[in-house]
Amino acid sequence: MSHHIPDNWVIIKIKGDDPHYRVLAGWSGGYTQGSSWKLNSGITQMVRKDDYYLISGQSGSMYMCHKEAYGLRLNNAYVWQQLVDKYGEKVELMEELTDWSTMDWIIG
Numbered sequence: 001m002s003h004h005i006p007d008n009w010v011i012i013k014i015k016g017d018d019p020h021y022r023v024l025a026g027w028s029g030g031y032t033q034g035s036s037w038k039l040n041s042g043i044t045q046m047v048r049k050d051d052y053y054l055i056s057g058q059s060g061s062m063y064m065c066h067k068e069a070y071g072l073r074l075n076n077a078y079v080w081q082q083l084v085d086k087y088g089e090k091v092e093l094m095e096e097l098t099d100w101s102t103m104d105w106i107i108g
Contacts, residue, residue: 002060002061002062003061003062003063003064004025004038004061004062004063004064005063005064005065006023006025006026006027006038006063006065006069007026007027007028007069007073007075008025008026008028008069008070008071008072008073008075008076009023009024009025009026009063009065009069009070009076010023010024010070010071010072010076010080010093010094011023011024011043011093011094011098011100012024012039012080012083012091012092012093012094013091013092013093013094014042014090014091015089015090015091015092016090020042020043020105021042021043021094021103021105022039022040022041022042022043023038023039023040023043023055023057023063023065024037024038024039024076024079024080025037025038025039025040025063025065025076026073026074026075026076027075028073028074028075029075035074035075036075037075037076037079039079040055040057040058040059040061040063041057041058041059041061042057042058043055043056043057043058043105044056044057044058044105045105046100046103046105048100048101051066051067051068052064052065052066052067053065053067053100070096071096072093080093
């Protein structure tokens with residue numbers, strides 16, 4: 001199982017034939033290393049801890065996402081825009097104030 005601790009993150013709803021939610025995570029790079037991003041395989045569970053969420057993915061990955069780090073930044077915003085350009089209304093960026101505890105992560 002791989003663990004990821006992103007610098008920032010958002011939840012994307014994928015609509016269509018196989019509707020589900022995914023984490024789009026970003027990491028800021030430095031002088032010697034560029035920024036990076038990951039789109040997880042699909043959320044299966046989200047557990048709220050003190051100041052972060054533990055998000056489990058279908059592939060077995062785990063994302064530890066700080067509550068205050070929700071949002072698009074330079075490291076993941078261009079990926080979001082590419083998804084919108086390619087899939088249009090089949091992708092939706094979830095609002096930061098979403099009550100994650102009420103989500104049914106497995107839609108289909």
